[in-house]
Amino acid sequence: ARDSNASTVSVREFLIGFSRFGLIAKQPRGGWIMREFHDGFAAEVADMRELIEMAALARMPRAGSAALTEAVDAMIARHRDIETAIERRYTEFAALDRDFHLWIIGFLNNRFAYDFFDIVSFLFHYHYQWDRNYEVERTRVAIAEHMTVLIALRSGAMEKAELAMAVHLATSRRSLKAGLKRVAA
Numbered sequence: 001a002r003d004s005n006a007s008t009v010s011v012r013e014f015l016i017g018f019s020r021f022g023l024i025a026k027q028p029r030g031g032w033i034m035r036e037f038h039d040g041f042a043a044e045v046a047d048m049r050e051l052i053e054m055a056a057l058a059r060m061p062r063a064g065s066a067a068l069t070e071a072v073d074a075m076i077a078r079h080r081d082i083e084t085a086i087e088r089r090y091t092e093f094a095a096l097d098r099d100f101h102l103w104i105i106g107f108l109n110n111r112f113a114y115d116f117f118d119i120v121s122f123l124f125h126y127h128y129q130w131d132r133n134y135e136v137e138r139t140r141v142a143i144a145e146h147m148t149v150l151i152a153l154r155s156g157a158m159e160k161a162e163l164a165m166a167v168h169l170a171t172s173r174r175s176l177k178a179g180l181k182r183v184a185a
Helices: 008-019 039-058 066-083 086-106 111-130 135-155 158-184
Strands: 024-026 032-034
Touching (some): 008 111, 039 086, 066 086, 111 158
16 A cells, blocks of 8 residues: 555455455455466456457447447547557557457446456456566557457447457467466466
């Protein structure tokens, strides 16, 4: 709390809430410990992410929705913005990725899905702090995959959007698994 200039109450509340995912645990006489982050845990999170996001995508309005077209166009513009200067702006992608996936999850209209996305965001972005060597390339790939989803949505090709999302989630799963192997090595 001191290091981040935050109140101890807010940090404690966050840690208590986050502990339900099993990555951290409160010690009996105070303090917190980080639990092992392993392949099995990563696979469980990736499985749930796939279930949630594919279900949300299936609930999106079909072509012809002005609100959907406007939202897709805004997402495309934000992705292109970072893509054009990726070498210096790749660190901005974590926030855009979160917004992209939360936007999709929003179509599920499920509070539990939103809540679950906290652990997804933590794992799929912040565990990469251990090895930054591949971050620009991961960002480049993710932007291209997001764009494929968005362009399919823009044209009303829902089957293509669903296939592109499945490809993106599979890439994300492989990247997470590869990140774990690099850390273990």
